[in-house]
Amino acid sequence: MNITIVAGARPNFMKIAPIIEAIQNKKKDGVNINYRLVHTGQHYDKNLSDTFFDELNIPFPDNNLEVKSGTQAEQTAAIMIGFEKELEQNPCDLVMVVGDVTSTMACTIVAKKAHIKVAHVEAGIRSGDMKMPEEINRIVTDSLTDYFFTTSMYANENLTSLGIPKSNIFFVGNVMIDTLRRNETRLKKPALWKDLNLSNEKYLVMTLHRPSNVDEEYLLKKLVSQIVALAENYPIIFPVHPRTKKLLSGLSLNFKNLHYVNPLGYLEFNYLVKHALGVLTDSGGITEETSVMNVPCITLRDSTERPETCDIGTNVLVGNDSKKIEDAFKLLLSSSWKQGSIPELWDGHAAKRIINHLTAIYKL
Missing domain, CATH: 3.40.50.2000 (Glycogen Phosphorylase B;)
Structure with a gap:
């Protein structure tokens, strides 16, 4: 199984790090699973991109589309053009997108038009604020996604209310917290x-x-x-x-x-x-x-x-x-702030659950 993983902006890098680690661990166990990492270049400031690959021990991307700045439409178009060429030259079984940035939406559209399955990590979250570009990205991405990996039961409910089959929704926890747990020390x-x-x-x-x-x-x-x-x-x-x-x-x-x-x-x-x-x-x-x-x-x-x-x-x-x-x-x-607790499954093992689900789906 060949997975193309897309990263485009700062939060994406934190989310893909544990996923890549989980894939590498499966591969060590003899599972036929490979990945290719594509960086769209949506965030191109060194402190917002390259630094995270260094710090989080993420292998350098196999391809950087280098789209850089522009309007929403300009960035989306540049990402789609670059990613279409990427998929033509490097076919895969699954495209994995994370979060809700422009790259997430743009690469999902390209993958689906190329008849490639899409997995969305952090699917189903909604703010209800259509003035946020991210909200539009979420809605478009989830309207096309095949496998939905969620961070909370709120997200599950949002997806089921849209008529998405429960069999395609997987409550796995939060990969951002996987990265935090791995790097606390x-x-x-x-x-x-x-x-x-x-x-x-x-x-x-x-x-x-x-x-x-x-x-x-x-x-x-x-x-x-x-x-x-x-x-x-x-x-x-x-x-x-x-x-x-x-x-x-x-x-x-x-x-x-x-x-x-x-x-x-x-x-x-x-x-x-x-x-x-x-x-x-x-x-x-x-x-x-x-x-x-x-x-x-x-x-x-x-x-x-x-x-x-x-x-x-x-x-x-x-x-x-x-x-x-x-x-x-x-x-x-006044030190009167409310006492919080940690949401369910935000335990540092979300990425492992994601890859376990995918290996089961593809019978690896």
């Missing part, structure tokens, strides 16, 4: 820890990149200014996404306790998260990691495709509502 203190004189639970981590937060200059300035004020004297470490960096220049958001830093590698970033007082983010994946590490998480979004991080984990949705943000900070700074 390898997390490393970044150089900025000493430079900024940080100490455990005496600082905050913030990430922002979604259009709803960063596209309007007035709203971005208001949001960041409020967060800085509410944080009192706690340092805020803000690894700046390349897209956000462009938008921030010229806004004069210069505060003593706000520290802009370059994007960090996986091991350094998660060290910061693990030891922070709390995290402010509009990322979905980070809310999963904070829940497992039991770190308070304030999510600057009105909706989430990962409701388990709110119902079970440490996450609270506040959007950009000033009152909700203020209330969340009061709980955080």
Whole structure:
């Protein structure tokens, strides 16, 4: 069996690492299973791509489509053209896509038009917000997928409500957490820890990149200014996404306790998260990691495709509502944050379950 695995953006790399390891282990056991890794190049900043291959011991991609930046349509088109050529030159039995980025959707469409089966890892999650490009990617991908590997029963319910046969849905857990579990002892203190004189639970981590937060200059300035004020004297470490960096220049958001830093590698970033007082983010994946590490998480979004991080984990949705943000900070700074727990099957073995299911499906 030959599987083509697609990676296109930072979160994808964390999800494919344990899957590749599980395939390699099966192969060592004599199972006829092989993979080819295709990097679309959707994220091309070294700190957002190459670093993760190095840190997570992922073999270098067999092919990099090098699509780089552009509009949603330009990226989608470039990925589809490049991936079509890839599949023509390197036929496979199954294309595996992960997450909900543009590469996920584009490569799914190409695979299905080439009459190749598709497996979607992290299938079935929904935010209900059609203004998010990722939501459209999820819907399109899941409308074409053959095998659905899910992170929660919420996702299962979303899929069955669409009429997808239960026999094609596999609740396996969360491969992001597989990677976190494998690397917990390898997390490393970044150089900025000493430079900024940080100490455990005496600082905050913030990430922002979604259009709803960063596209309007007035709203971005208001949001960041409020967060800085509410944080009192706690340092805020803000690894700046390349897209956000462009938008921030010229806004004069210069505060003593706000520290802009370059994007960090996986091991350094998660060290910061693990030891922070709390995290402010509009990322979905980070809310999963904070829940497992039991770190308070304030999510600057009105909706989430990962409701388990709110119902079970440490996450609270506040959007950009000033009152909700203020209330969340009061709980955080008074040590009154809710006690979270770890969602079902987020135990570090999701990738093994995925490959076990595939070997059973293909009778390997």
